[in-house]
Amino acid sequence: MNTPKVFNADVRGFDCGDEAAAWLTNAVNDGVVEGGTRLLYHGNLTRDRKAREPAYYSFSQYKASDKVLYADTCAFMLTSETSLADLNSRLERPITLDWFRSNIVVRGVKEPYDEDDYAFVRIGDVVFRRLKPCDRCVFTNVDPEVGKKCEDGEPINTLKKYRHVDGPEKLQRTWAQKPVFGVHLGIDACGKVCVGDKVEVARASCNPRWKYL
Template sequence: MKVTWRLAPPLRSPPRAAIMDSCLFQLIPQDLFVDTVESNNSLASALTCLFANTEDSTARLSPPLVLEAHRFKDHLSAKFEWDLTLTDEGEWDEVGEVGELIVYPLKSGRGVKVTEAEATRYGLAVDLMEDRSFVAAYPSNVLRGKFDSGMFDLTLTLDGSMVTLRCRQGKEEEEKEEVHFDLQDVMKEGKVVEIPDYRYDVKGYDCGDEAAAWLTKVTQATRKGENVRLVYNGDLMRNRRPETVLKLNMHKTYTYRFYKPSDRVTYAESAAYMLASETSLADLNERLLKKVTLDWFRPNLVVRGVRRAYDEDDWAYVRIGDVVLRRVKPCTKHVFKYVDPETGEKSTNQEDRVLRKTLISSRKIKGPKSLEYYFKYTPVFGVHLGIDSCGKVRVGDKVEVARVSSNPRWEL
């Protein structure tokens, strides 16, 4: 299906005064036009076409005017969190179907496979079970699987408001295998904690002493003598934006340009979604002596039936029913200190090196010249996605994509 947008005629005599008078928007109450873009009304359409025309190289506009238009657009995006980018996904190519949906309620904990879920602004959700909505933390930082591998033994599930936290069978045979608590009690208690993590400050509702004591016991093998608290997002981290800037070295950074002002995460870091394909995993395993599963890479969306391995590198947009997802960056894996999801055994340093080297040599990632050296030595598997249109997704749903190769504007 070809998507065609009708643009206004190129601006030969652009309304310079209108753009220069953008300071008048400073006087508009922020909540007056809060639903303008979401409602797709005439104002949103007119502004979107205006900015599309100023970015059209055939319009022959003066550079100062184009600069003013960009500033005006940035101002509106910052003030009202509007996304005024004209998106033309072009040709949709059916590539397969949804093979698995995985929610990770506990950051760095084990995933929970579901047959259907809501694709929300913050990730997959099934009722109160939202992706990365809980985090385990010491007083000084968050526990992450790549540094605290014991997190991979933990599973958090919800039945209504009842939370169950389990440890992998046999991890601590002498200790209680699971703990339960009611999320309504947590919210009623309303004890807010803040953790000054090295990546970002964490805020949330403390889930109580029983959960904390249990977590402290089952994670003692990695950091002895420190108390671990379980923290729930609630509504305290809803305005957090993903990390969009890549630090290449002490003096150089790169900003990924396909993030939008509307993108949000709770306790995730780079994006609300990660997608991978079964075909890419099969290709990787053909190159490895010790086979791995997709659980090693922790995707939310697994696509089945893709014809070519690593085809997802070429997907600018992904459409599943009413849901439209947008590629923001490749999913990079800097550190491999993984635990076999089936056995709970740690991979050896040699296995980590082999996996890393194999991923790097599997294919060349296309990107800007400034990232050539970075991708040459950084393993990549899967893609990180933001969301443009929310809705329900189900295992078995058709997956369609718009390709980067069909439109140079979508290249990293």
């Protein structure tokens, strides 16, 4: 077994070796090996890290119990097929939810961006808590099929035109450049989820404590 390598003060993992690194470097970098890419496996080595709040605003929904391994601000991100359909109706070239890298996708939502109003989400045995809306950066413009950035700046340029989510002035300034699509979630009750599970939500608009971020 390889000696674990430390990648920063909080993140540890087992380096999976040169053979795996060579394959991954070739796949990710399209044959360009300069710099190189390593494959890291956490195994039983890493300890949970506290999810990191964004530097630009303090979101009160974060708790010390919100843990991540190799993620940054959260472990879970939810989007809906209905929101994607609305976005695609505005784009010249439709995209898939792969461009947004969500790990929870909800089907059957009546209104696009309904997830903006989710305070809590229950799927199967698991209860999720909203941490913050998911603001999008230029990496959303990378086509996941080919790994290259789209020269037309889409879908970010289109999202900037209409995704003006309500919030404090400071957030409005941030979201003008990094529009919101999807919602970041923490977890309050662990359990099992399955594809096709019913999704139940508690709405922020129904509770004054959740009205503002």
